[in-house]
Amino acid sequence: xxxxRPSVGWARIVGMNVVVCVKQxxxxxxxxxxxxxxxxxxxxxxxxxxxSDSYGVEMALQLVDANGGGEVTLISMAPRGETAGLRTxxxxxAAKAVLVSDDALKGSDALGTSKVLAKxxxxxxxxxxxxxxxxxxxxxxxTVPEQLAxxxxxxxxxxxxxxxxxxxxxxxxxxxxxxxxxxxxPLPAVVSVTAGVVxxxxxxxxxxxxxxxxxxxxxxxxxLGLDVGAVGWAGxxxxxxxxxxxxxxxxxxIVEDDGEGYARIVSFLSDxxxx
Amino acid sequence: MAITKIWVLAEAVEGNVATITLELLAKARxxxxxxxxxxxxxxxxxxxxxxxxxxxxxHATGDLSGALVGVSLAAALHxxxxxxxxxxxxxxxxxQDGRDTAGRLSAxxxxxxxxxxxxxxxxxGALVGVEPVFGGVQNxxxxxxxxxxxxxxxxxxxxxxxxxxxxxxxxxxxxVPDLGSTGGAKIVNQHVEERxxxxxxxxxxxxxxxxxxxxxxxxxxxxxxxxxxxxxxGASRAIVDAGWVPYSYQVGQTxxxxxxxxxxxxGISGATQHLVGMKGSKNIIAINxxxxxxxxxxxxxxxxxxVHKVLPQLIEALESR
Numbered sequence: 001x002x003x004x005r006p007s008v009g010w011a012r013i014v015g016m017n018v019v020v021c022v023k024q025x026x027x028x029x030x031x032x033x034x035x036x037x038x039x040x041x042x043x044x045x046x047x048x049x050x051x052s053d054s055y056g057v058e059m060a061l062q063l064v065d066a067n068g069g070g071e072v073t074l075i076s077m078a079p080r081g082e083t084a085g086l087r088t089x090x091x092x093x094a095a096k097a098v099l100v101s102d103d104a105l106k107g108s109d110a111l112g113t114s115k116v117l118a119k120x121x122x123x124x125x126x127x128x129x130x131x132x133x134x135x136x137x138x139x140x141x142x143t144v145p146e147q148l149a150x151x152x153x154x155x156x157x158x159x160x161x162x163x164x165x166x167x168x169x170x171x172x173x174x175x176x177x178x179x180x181x182x183x184x185x186p187l188p189a190v191v192s193v194t195a196g197v198v199x200x201x202x203x204x205x206x207x208x209x210x211x212x213x214x215x216x217x218x219x220x221x222x223x224l225g226l227d228v229g230a231v232g233w234a235g236x237x238x239x240x241x242x243x244x245x246x247x248x249x250x251x252x253x254i255v256e257d258d259g260e261g262y263a264r265i266v267s268f269l270s271d272x273x274x275x
Numbered sequence: 276m277a278i279t280k281i282w283v284l285a286e287a288v289e290g291n292v293a294t295i296t297l298e299l300l301a302k303a304r305x306x307x308x309x310x311x312x313x314x315x316x317x318x319x320x321x322x323x324x325x326x327x328x329x330x331x332x333x334h335a336t337g338d339l340s341g342a343l344v345g346v347s348l349a350a351a352l353h354x355x356x357x358x359x360x361x362x363x364x365x366x367x368x369x370x371q372d373g374r375d376t377a378g379r380l381s382a383x384x385x386x387x388x389x390x391x392x393x394x395x396x397x398x399x400g401a402l403v404g405v406e407p408v409f410g411g412v413q414n415x416x417x418x419x420x421x422x423x424x425x426x427x428x429x430x431x432x433x434x435x436x437x438x439x440x441x442x443x444x445x446x447x448x449x450x451v452p453d454l455g456s457t458g459g460a461k462i463v464n465q466h467v468e469e470r471x472x473x474x475x476x477x478x479x480x481x482x483x484x485x486x487x488x489x490x491x492x493x494x495x496x497x498x499x500x501x502x503x504x505x506x507x508x509g510a511s512r513a514i515v516d517a518g519w520v521p522y523s524y525q526v527g528q529t530x531x532x533x534x535x536x537x538x539x540x541x542g543i544s545g546a547t548q549h550l551v552g553m554k555g556s557k558n559i560i561a562i563n564x565x566x567x568x569x570x571x572x573x574x575x576x577x578x579x580x581x582v583h584k585v586l587p588q589l590i591e592a593l594e595s596r
Contacts, residue, residue, distance in 0.1 A: 146378025155459035179468035196516030257580025262588035
C-alpha cells in the first residue's frame with residue numbers, strides 16, 4: 001500500500017499495484033513432446049495463458065478492486081515475442097505487461113527464469129505485491145516463487161488459499177499438509193496462489209477489444225542488464241544426460257459396460273482378496 | 276566426485292517424522308556413507324526416529340516462533356554451507372516446506388535444483404536425477420554441471436522407508452541468521468482440517484472421483500463406495516478446483532501421490548497431472564464413458580460406461596455381500 005501526500009490534507013491510501021508473473025505454455029490439451037536436439041519441451045506451436053496463472057490474475061484484480069484501485073501488471077518470459085496468453089490476461093483486466101523474449105533464454109531453468117522475472121519486475125513500476133502460481137502446468141518445478149522472493153529480497157508466503165490486504169500487511173491463508181495456517185506478511189511480498197481458490201473471470205468482448213491496445217513492454221536480456229551467461233543453457237548449471245522411454249504398464253482389460261460392468265469389478269476385487 | 280555426505284530435510288507432522296523423510300533417509304543411506312538430517316524447528320522429539328532410520332545427526336534451528344520454515348532454514352543452511360560444513364547433496368521432499376526451502380536456498384547459493392525426482396542413480400560418479408515427463412511416458416535423466424551443493428526435490432513414495440537400527444540422532448544447533456527484509460512473514464494461527472477414515476496416502480484402497488461425476492452431490496457415491504471398501508476417498512484436481520471437495524482429497528502432481536493395492540478412478544479422464552499421482556498403484560480400475568480417456572492406458576480393468584449406472588450397481592452388489 002503506498003501513501004502519498006496531496007498538496008493539502010494528510011496522507012491517504014491511493015490503492016495498490018499488483019504484479020502477476022504469468023507463463024505462456026503449449027496447450028496442455030495437445031500431446032507434448034521433447035525437442036530431440038535439446039531434450040527440452042517443444043514450444044514452437046501456439047502458446048496460451050497457463051490456467052494455473054489465471055487464478056493469480058483474478059486474485060490480483062479482486063485485490064485492486066477491494067483496495068481502492070491501482071494497476072495489475074503482468075510479467076512473462078516467452079519465445080518469439082509471444083503475447084497470446086498475455087492478451088488473455090489483459091482482456092481479463094490487467095493494465096499492462098512486461099514481456100521478456102530473447103533467443104539467449106532458451107534452456108533456462110527455474111533459477112534462470114527467476115533472475116529474468118526479478119529484473120523484469122524492476123521495470124513494472126512501484127508495486128505492493130507480487131503474485132505467482134504455485135507451479136506451472138508444463139514444467140511444474142514449483143521453486144520459482146521462493147527463488148524470486150529471495151532475488152527481490154522480499155518475504156514470501158506460498159500456497160495461498162486466500163489473501164486479504166489490510167493497510168501495509170497481507171493476511172494469507174496458507175495451505176499445509178494438515179490444513180492451513182493463517183500467516184501475516186508485511187508488504188511488499190511475494191505470494192504464490194493455489195489453483196482453484198478464485199473463479200477466473202471470462203474476458204468480456206469489451207475486455208478483449210481493449211486488450212489489443214494495452215501496452216506490452218517487450219525487452220531483451222541485455223535490456224534487463226543481465227549477463228547472458230547467467231541465463232539460458234549457459235546459466236542452467238544442470239544438463240540432461242539422457243531421455244529414456246519408461247516401462248509401460250501391461251495393457252489392461254478394457255470392456256464396454258453391458259450392464260454387468262459392476263460384476264467385473266466385484267470379481268476383480270474378490271480375486272485380489274480385498275473384499 | 277563421489278557423494279560422501281547427504282543431508283535430508285526432516286519434516287514432522289503433528290510431532291511425528293513425515294513418511295517422505297523416512298523414504299529419503301533410506302535412499303540417502305544407499306548412496307552415501309554419512310547421512311544427516313536438517314530440521315526447521317525443535318528436533319528433540321524426532322531425533323530417535325531419525326536415528327532409527329539412519330541419520331546420525333540432526334542439525335536443527337530450534338523453535339522458529341512463528342517464522343516460516345522455508346526462509347529460516349534456507350538462511351541457516353546457506354550459512355552452514357558457507358562455513359564449509361555443508362554436504363555434497365541435500366534431499367528435499369516435494370512438499371510445501373520442501374519446495375520453499377529448496378527454492379530459497381537455490382537462489383542464495385546461486386545453485387539450481389533438480390526437481391520432480393522419482394529415482395536417483397549414479398553415472399560416472401555423479402548423482403543423476405530421474406524425472407518422469409508426459410505422465411510417465413518418458414524419463415529425463417539430469418545431472419548437475421557445477422560443483423555447488425546439489426539440491427534435489429524428490430517426490431513422495433519414490434523409495435521405501437527402511438529402519439537401520441541406528442541410535443538416536445545427535446541434535447546440533449543450526450543458527451538462523453537475521454533474515455532482514457525477507458523474514459517478515461509470521462504464522463499467527465494454525466488450523467487442522469479433520470478427515471475421517473483412512474489416510475489418503477496410506478490407505479490400501481483409494482476410490483477417486485472426477486469431473487465425469489457431473490455435479491458435486493454425486494461425489495457421495497464415491498464416499499459410499501470408499502466406506503464399503505474401507506478405502507480413502509480421493510479426487511482429481513478438476514473437482515478440487517471446482518470446490519466439490521477440499522484440497523486434502525487431491526491425488527496428483529499437486530496433492531497426494533498414492534500407491535495403494537487398488538485404485539478406483541470414477542469419472543476421471545486421466546490428465547497427466549493426475550496420472551503422475553496414482554500410476555504407481557498396484558491395481559488400477561477405471562470407470563469412464565470415453566473409451567479414448569487416457570486413464571484406460573494405465574488401467575488393469577477398464578469399464579467403458581456411465582459412472583451413474585456402474586457405481587450404484589457396484590455399491591448395491593457390495594452391500595449385499
